[in-house]
Amino acid sequence: MAVSSITQRRLANFRRNRRGYISFWIFVILVLVTLFAEAISNDKPLMVSYQGELLFPVVIDYPESKFGGFLAVTQYRSSVIQNEINENGWALWPLFRFSHRTVDTTLPGPAPTPPSWLMSDEENCARYGQGVDDPGCILGNMHVLGTDDQGRDVLARLIYGFRISVLFGLTLTILSSVVGVVAGAVQGYFGGWTDLLFQRFIEIWTSIPSLYLLLIISSIIAPSFWVLLVILLLFSWVALVGVVRAEFLRGRNFEYVNAARALGVGNGTIMFRHLLPNAMVATVTFVPFILGGSITTLTALDFLGFGLPPGSPSLGELLAQGKNNLQAPWLGLTGFTVISVMLSLLVFAGEAVRDAFDPRKSFG
Numbered sequence: 001m002a003v004s005s006i007t008q009r010r011l012a013n014f015r016r017n018r019r020g021y022i023s024f025w026i027f028v029i030l031v032l033v034t035l036f037a038e039a040i041s042n043d044k045p046l047m048v049s050y051q052g053e054l055l056f057p058v059v060i061d062y063p064e065s066k067f068g069g070f071l072a073v074t075q076y077r078s079s080v081i082q083n084e085i086n087e088n089g090w091a092l093w094p095l096f097r098f099s100h101r102t103v104d105t106t107l108p109g110p111a112p113t114p115p116s117w118l119m120s121d122e123e124n125c126a127r128y129g130q131g132v133d134d135p136g137c138i139l140g141n142m143h144v145l146g147t148d149d150q151g152r153d154v155l156a157r158l159i160y161g162f163r164i165s166v167l168f169g170l171t172l173t174i175l176s177s178v179v180g181v182v183a184g185a186v187q188g189y190f191g192g193w194t195d196l197l198f199q200r201f202i203e204i205w206t207s208i209p210s211l212y213l214l215l216i217i218s219s220i221i222a223p224s225f226w227v228l229l230v231i232l233l234l235f236s237w238v239a240l241v242g243v244v245r246a247e248f249l250r251g252r253n254f255e256y257v258n259a260a261r262a263l264g265v266g267n268g269t270i271m272f273r274h275l276l277p278n279a280m281v282a283t284v285t286f287v288p289f290i291l292g293g294s295i296t297t298l299t300a301l302d303f304l305g306f307g308l309p310p311g312s313p314s315l316g317e318l319l320a321q322g323k324n325n326l327q328a329p330w331l332g333l334t335g336f337t338v339i340s341v342m343l344s345l346l347v348f349a350g351e352a353v354r355d356a357f358d359p360r361k362s363f364g
Helices: 005-016 018-035 077-087 121-127 154-190 194-204 208-219 223-239 241-251 255-262 267-284 286-303 315-322 329-356
Strands: 047-050 053-055 091-092
Touching: 005 047, 005 329, 018 154, 018 329, 047 077, 053 091, 077 267, 091 208, 154 194, 154 223, 154 267, 154 286, 154 315, 194 223, 194 241, 194 329, 208 223, 208 286, 223 241, 223 286, 255 267, 286 315, 286 329, 315 329
Parallel strands: none
Antiparallel strands: 047 053, 047 091
């Protein structure tokens, strides 16, 4: 399909903003990598060949009786299970042998423990005064970013927390954009009493202290991904209403719109086929900033303890642990660095998108 000259100009302007262009691809790569968090950081092997049978523990929970044990849940990081698998086949492990909920019960000191470099299995077990063949020896990687106050690996929770933050922000941004665009389109196209009533409603709605209301609702209703999404959607949809409304107010009396009305074209067709493409130019430039705001809101709620359910991997929960454990500076520094980098990438990418849709930009 041929690309129009306007699209070519916008792509050229987007690439010309080197900082935003590079930031966009870095963010995309980070998102794609964390989408496969289970294949990168997990306390279960990706694939096991045991007695000639291929098993996929990362997908299916096998009881320990499968490997000659008696427990209901297989502890794959135990040397007993690993030796049994190695004697009867092989195991393909992820890069990091910790999940976001894995609690390391063999730490050399009280949690949280500081970062430690990767060691071999012999060095790892020797650190705890054990041999590789000892039943209590746990094989695997060290905690390269340390552990939190519950003995969970910070890097693993960081990978999973980044993914859930981005997915939550993207979902909230898409839904709020759809609702905001539709509301702004109806206001701007019909005008009159419709616009007047909508505007008064939005003024009343936006005057409500949303943060306090969010805290009250979150303390009454059990928090979950979808409950938080619905609650935040109630207040985030107004972000794009003003921009879309202004574009529709400006374009509803254009000659081609009046000609379409004269030809009997329906209001819905005029709104979403003829006027909406013009309004989307201004709308798209706001999307990266709305995404950043959505991620920040979720992080703030998690930091205050009104966000995702307890135990969920969260950047805000990591910041809260840093605040509660000042003797473990790696917790706060890690959370602050990741959130700062994430939001900076989104802001820089948003600036590049803004330049791409700026009609004053040219090839020169």
